[in-house]
Amino acid sequence: MMIEVTDLVVAYGAATALDRVTLSVAEGEMVALLGPNGAGKSTLAGALAGLLRPASGTVTVGGRLALIPEGRQLFPDLSVADNLALGGWRSGVRDPSAVYDVLPRLAELADRRAGVLSGGEQQMVAFGRALMSRPDVLVVDELSLGLAPNVTAGLARHLAELNRSRGLAVLLIEQNARLAFELCRRAYVLESGRLVTEGESAALAGDPRVAGAYLGGAIT
Amino acid sequence: MSAFLTYLLNGLAVGCAIALIASGLVVIHRVTGVVNFAQGTFAVVAGLCASSLLGLGLPHGASELAAVLAAAVAGLLTGLAAVGRPGTTPLSSLIVTLGVGVLAYAVEIVLWGDQPRSALGLAGSVTVAGARIQTQHLLVIVVTAVAFVALALFFGRTYLGKALTACASNPYAARVVGIDVRRMGLLAFALGGLLGGLAGVLVTPMRPISFDTDVTLIVNGFAAAVFGALTRPVITLGGALLLGVAETMAAGYGYGSHQLEIALGLMLVVMIVQAGRHPAISQEPT
């Protein structure tokens, strides 16, 4: 298992954000995590990356984990190139040219301070920075946020490609449930800190409750 | 003309001494986001150590080296108090460094007493293009130049330098990519202590040092460091030189009793003019 979470409880002060959550992601698997605003998805992502301490339960990660955090979380005072290079802190990768191949726009912006980039450009940097660590498992807290449709499509394709070629495992939190279902074979649904459903994407997409809440009728 | 050159050269030396204090402030703030009010203390500790060691008969060079190392240790200890505890906000850390500075008074009084001390430095003076400058001043200029080139290269060019910078730029993100923010903070404080110590051993021969000299030292250093936004070594050096030269020129051309007003005022004007160029929107997250 790449990610193994058992009975995880995480609290902010008195408020419990995750309540006995158990889930797993196998090697080479792409799994989606759905849920409404405030369900605790980002909290789970933070706990996986070791940024939040669990109140109880266990989190085990079976390889190098990289996180694309909520809110991008770049180094605003550093250049795009330096942001990417620091993504390689754990892996020792310093040269961002592989990322530039995936996201050519970043090559143009290499010397720009990350703090002044547009929202979407920042999202690209966050994605590229996570790739720099050559992860075995990638936790993506929102992939398409602020990205133009053609960029989103490109990144989704790239994730699928990495999954195929290098066996990259992915836990994907994504606002666009359709995209998530397309990309991931399996999905979990989190509501108010509890796992409410899990299953094959195809089955979930067919479930009227899930479809109503996350596929959102006419839109998307 | 040679009068002007005298003022200029000596002003540069004064500015360099200020810059050395400021450099430690910059290093620590750049990495931890903390304004280290104990920075003057590092210089005082080193100055007092050096004067004691020299007094014990240790040769020059060895004494100063030991003193600088002592300051680095002081820096590390300050760091442990200020950023050693996870979750300490920069404002809390700032107050802790204030506290450390005051605590150091007590330690210094016990070890060295409350009377000022001095150390002997390089004697004599050198004449450059008709202008005289003390040898010790020249030494300060050289050391400062080396220190700042090293700092600029370290932060601007090296990977470790960038990782250190990243820690203050966004500590959360630093943890996301796996940087140990706490350890980097301690490293920065030790480095800050080292630079403060360097300033201390170089300044002691020029002026007596007592336990509370840190206040005088930090005011100018703070001015220069803020000028460089507390993050940029080269601009900080520029600010320090501006201060130093403004002071000597003011004294040279008949405003000796208004040096402070002139130097600080000038600095304020430059800052305010620059601030006008940065709209608020570009300082907030996109």
Next chain:
Amino acid sequence: SGGSGSGGGGGDPIKVGLIVSLTGNYTPLGSEDKKAVELAVEQVNAAGGLLGRKVELVTRDDKTAPDQGIVAYNQIKGDIDALIGPVFSNAALAVEPLAQRDRMPYLSLAPAQEQVEPIKSYVFVTPALSSMYAERYLQYIQAEGIKTIAVAWDSKSAYSVSGHQAMTALAGKYGVTIAVDEPYETTNSDFSALFQHVRDSRAEALVFWGSGAPGVTAAKQYVASGLKTPLFLTASQASKLWLEPMGAAAEGMTVQSAIGVIGEHLPAGKQKQVIEQMAGPYRQKHGYPPPQFAQDGYSASLLLFEAIRKANSTDKEKVRQALESMDLVTPNGRFRYSATDHSGLSPEYISVNTVKNGAFVPTPWAAEQLAKTVGALG
């Protein structure tokens, strides 16, 4: 409130208040004052006390802040029979009106002229005022045949501001012209401009007013500057705190001092004896000769003790009267307070020295003058 006025009655000790800076900027001064006053109290108690009673010291810290001086005074005023006061002029001036209001005999350790102009009946000053130092230097300068001088002064220090003022006012009287009049700030760390201006002038001597760090900084840079015009330093530099950092570079420089500093060069007599009465034990206890501030504190103590003895009581009005008719030789020289003079000293008790072999030695002129002054005391 109000003290235990009626003296005599054996048992209970005489309480002397001491407020000095024990923290903050003036700590180096205040702590020396404290050591000296403690020494004086020890000595007087060893000799059986005053009026048959022990003397007890009640010490408070003014933290080098005027308002803390007031807090300190309020804390002890009900307890004490007399006060030896702050060395920091601002704190001394803050305490002064309270002491005057409470009719508290008050010997100030601060040299500010304002304390005795106008005279407040209960307020007396012990250190020599800077105007006296100024006048003494002018006498020396005249005697040396110098006509033109340069004066540098710290525009942030009351001591040096009023010294400079007195010098400017009195220069004419001694036939001296001031060619360079150069203010600087306490925090100044570079004096090349001053030396440049002196070099460009006709000045035959440079008188440097300042205390603390600038005294050392300027003197060191003076040596490096290669300036030939002789440098005259004031009494703030007459201590090991200046001598030690200067090292050999100080040789031959001219430095003023209170008479106590050069006690060993005085002819035997009352003055020398009283200086040694303090200097010996002080050196023994603390390992170095008493600096100027210590002598001020010790002199203040002697003055107060003598006043209580003369008043034969700790009644505050009687002590005040005794002070006002005081004539006493102290390490600072002979004090003669009167209803019109609450500073008591005169310039004759100031020495002008040169540094020889790392020590202050009176110049021939000063040696001669002092011999005359001291000789008159017997």
Next chain:
Amino acid sequence: MIVRRALGPLAAAAVTLALPAVLDDSALAVYVLLGLAAMVTVGVSLLMGYAGQVSLGQGAFYGLGAYTAALLALNGLPPLLGLLAAPVAAAAFALVVGLPLLRLRGHHLAFATLAMQLILLSLAGQLEFTGGDIGLQAIPPFSAWSFEAGGVTAYAYLTWAGLALVMLVTRNVIASRPGRALRALATSETAAASSGIPVGRYKLAVLALSAAFAGLAGGIYCFYTGYVAPGSFPVLISIQYIVMAVVGGLGTIWGAVAGAAAITLLVQGLDQLANLPGMPSYAPGVLSYAVYALVLIAVVLFLPNGLVPAIRRLLSRERPVKTR
């Protein structure tokens, strides 16, 4: 609920009124200075804790108020006029210097205010009419109509009346439209501006208000001590106010008062202790410095939100507390 809310302030008012009557002169001197420090600190807390603007020069406004009142009184104007002029002058000065200085943010603003104080002190120490380094002496005691403040008790009441006024004004301001605007611009000047808040003008206004508080304290100070000098307003005093605000709890009015009280009493307590007979000669320095520093560090590290929020949490465990 309302009764419970009013209980705290009522109790505080009762204690405030009772204390001057029972304390002796020596304790009252501390009480007065504590009240004055609290007055300035409330302003610092308003400026820093609510509006997010750092001033390292609050001591300058304190001094400005003191000098203003002193100069007016020394020139024969009624002390009451001097006392009223003190906050006005401080606020007016804040408006003038704030115009350029408030274009700066964060550390730049902190430095600029510090520099302002250094420059003012330097000028006060050199100008003729401010009495130079020696300062202004023989300031008459405070009087209004037929009342003349004779002893410390009168100043204690005056100070704490002033403090009550300052706290009331602050409370009213923060819980209202301008107060919300201040808290908003502390987070985001752009979002605040987009809500129609004239950011620059509000920053000026809050600086002026906090300066007025400091000025009022300075006015009382000058009559109380009868003496003002540059040495009364060192730069360290401005830093002390920030320490007080942080220790008490930024962004709460009571925190400012608690912080001022805690620090003042700690300092005085240590001073008394250090000067007890039998203490070694280095005790004053070492105790005042070391113990003070250790307590300060411990409080900041272990109660990062300050004393008042910590006490509140203790008192009302059951209710969730709103902290920042």
Next chain:
Amino acid sequence: MLAVQGVSRSFGGVYAVRDVTLDVADGEVCAVIGPNGAGKSTLFNLITGHLAAERGAISFLGRRVDRLAPHRRARLGMSIVFQAARVFRGMTVRENVMVGLHGSTSAGFVAAALRLPRHRRDEREIAARADAALERVGLADWADRPADRLPIGQQRALQLARALCARPRLLLLDEPASGLRGQERERLAELVEELRADGLTILLVEHDVAFVTRLADRIVVLDLGRVIADGPPAEVRNDPLVLAAYLGQSA
């Protein structure tokens, strides 16, 4: 209603917005789309006054506004929901929204400090209007929570309530749907439709093409700071330039 004429802005020599001309009619919902970094947010900042235009003119309600400070433009009736959620820390949700009414009320420091009657009246009215706005975006239950702890989605709703309660004439929405899930997105779309029905003029930036197509009367496409297409949704969606620069194969 809004007329942007030949407006440009560069950063360090690179144009983020270049010679953009744009007219928005009263009651219109106009969407601005374009690749990342095309200059959409910059254009919004120019319109609201957070950035100064280097060239060109901006008029609002027939009046030149390009020299006015942001808060003055806000008071004329412009409200913006920023791309990054900017909630005010240390304040409750209700207080956050009450700030939005700053421009339409007037009690100042003196009135507040003295608790004048006018100030109390103002406060009552502000609170009532804030609650109405919270109701409208579905945040009524959250009114007393500290705002900075809200999940992202609620923070965006909060921003919208803050913008709405000022009763603006022109509402600028910068990616209002980002971070919202299906159902929430649907609710937002309905709200925008309601607002349009109320006669509000809306300028909208959004990368969700379906969302935009459903709501917008007209779409303007920016690329590299320039307008490359302007027209009704159906037309713009099939514009080859737009397909190439923005929509890619996913459209």
